[in-house]
Amino acid sequence: MKELYKVRKIELSLLDRESHEPYREMECEFGRVMDDCGILYLETHIFNDEDFVLFNYNSLGCPASAKMSSFDDIEIEIPFMAYTKMSTKEKKVTFKCFDYITVHEEDVFYSYQKDKDKDLSPIQLLRIDFWGLDLLIPSWPVTSLMVNDAPFDIHIQKDAETSVMFATFPINETVEHNTLTLDLFQLFRYSLAGYLSLINGAQVQITKEYYNGFFRIYSYNRTENTGRSYYACGNANVFRPAPILFEFDNYVRWNHLLDLNKFVYHLCSAQQLLYCEDSAFILILVLEGLCKKYISIHKKEKKTPTKISPDTFEDIKEQYIDLLERHDDIPVDNKKSFKNAINKLNDVSTATSKFYLILDELNIQQTKEIKCLIKGVRNTLVHDAVLNDYYDYVLLSELIREIILRLISSTVERHSEYKSQAIIGDAPNLSYNEFVAKNELDVDNNVIFSQYDNRIKLRITKGNI
Known part of the structure; x- marks a missing residue:
């Protein structure tokens, strides 16, 4: 110790x-x-x-x-x-x-920032340290995290002496900016770790937070990343964030709704396993859980899809039942069981329909490889714990990541292990609100904080007024 x-x-x-x-x-x-x-x-x-x-x-x-x-x-x-x-x-x-534990001390970093910016809020967030973040990020950009239409500037860098990746939250003295405080950060802190883990291809943890006059040290197992996915950050591991990350706002909202972090962390855990068969077993459960969670926010008719239109089926069902009733030699209990079976003839198996619903609404084409993954590979993995082909694991890993990236309308460049494109279809590229409206999702108004929240402090340089 x-x-x-x-x-x-x-x-x-x-x-x-x-x-x-x-x-x-x-x-x-x-x-x-x-x-x-x-x-x-x-x-x-x-x-x-x-x-x-x-x-x-x-x-x-x-x-x-x-x-x-x-x-x-x-x-x-x-x-x-x-x-x-x-x-x-x-x-x-x-x-x-x-x-976490709280240490009431003016850190060296705080002292530097204090001289630079005289009017810090008593609970203003100055810096956070990461564990597991391993991205090449250009040193020049300060990116704005968009959360509920409020931009919070963030600058991710690497400490030259310790090699620790950290983020600062600078106050932009030339443009309007929102000050990030302790209570505001807690609204999306969990989502920031999950979003960076998704892009990083391996789990990212926040280990330390520096505030005005105190800091927090977090207590949990430091995850050693022995493997990573390059799907969302490229073979060179380079992440060039857009000047304004609207996709982060989407991630925060979807995370509140579907708990994306849970699925992202399972993805990251599976990435650390030595054998891809073991990883694939975890991933098929991730895909199953994510699709089940997604179908739960749909209206009843989408949760229970049918093979033919309900009106047409009712006509056919009446004919079946009429024919059945003519047979007096069939016992009453058997007729009842048969009628129940007829009622279910038009139902699409929920075991597979939940997968196709999310694929359709994200415009991911159901290629023969994806259909085989859902029907054949899934069955073999779940029931026999057997993976027959390494590229079934690759497709499974990339499909889950693509689903999440499309949900949040991410603009990062994808880097597949497949030589030819495995996931086909243009992404919807919709904001959270646009996607919810288009697909008529049955969700409450997902407002992270009010537009007039008095915790949002607007800073404007006097010389620019």
Whole structure:
């Protein structure tokens, strides 16, 4: 484990397992905040016997929170953690931290920014650090992330000394700009990590956030990317974002609706496996889940497609039933079962219709390879866990990525492993609202924040007014 901080004056609160309300307070003299491959831990010594006896096998997993000071008098808060182990000999108790810890310190980066921009908001976001992001991004562009018609400038760079990829959120002094604060960033923080993971072809994590006067260090396993997909970022790994990323706004909205991040992270996890057969098994479940989620936001008639028109089928069904009723030798229960079977004759199998619906609405042609993937390859993977051809895995991986990229109307250049184009059909290239209207999706108004949200601060240079 790597030691991050030696701490003292620890105010420890044990929380109720259900309500997470404090029920026992205790003080500890000293301890350490540790980092174990990205997961943060608090180790502390509890010398009060009445307090220490609370930590035993039965209390494992007990939630807690803590406030403390470093030996340099830096205030540190751990909002949520859980008791994981103890040592009787040293009276040492270890807690595993979840989500993040907050360090109330003016970071070196903050000090630099403070001199540059005098009027920072108390909770303004200045910078975020990434883990797993490995894109060649031209150093010149500052891209605007469009979220609910509000642009937030972002500049992604690489630290020359540490090779850490990070993003800053500069205040543009010559044009109108929205200031990005803690509460606003939390509205699309999750989506930013997912969007970058999709483009990156491997999982991206946000490890640290710098705000005005404090920063957050996040606690979770650092994902080591041993494999990646180049489908959305090119063989040279180059990402040239547009000046205004309207597609990010689309991603945020679709992520709220379909939880795209879940499917993107499964894509990234499958990419790390050694054998493509194992990866393909995960991917077919991703495709199944994504299509099922998508069909759920459609109106009833699209969820239950038919082979022929309902009116025509009703005429045919009446003739079948009329003929059936003429046979008095058929038992009543058998007639009832037969009628139920007749009612289902016009139904299209939902096992495959959910795939074709999303393909049709994204204008992806159902080539023989894609039909084979849905009917044959899927069946073999799900029931026998067998992959017969490597390029079935490639098509599956690229098809899922193409579906998500078309949903968000992404403009990135695709780079397929196929020599000839495998996914045919022009993308709709519609915004979220345009796509929802065209396909009559049954969704509520997906407003991320109000146009008149008072958290949106417009900055204008006085010399330009």
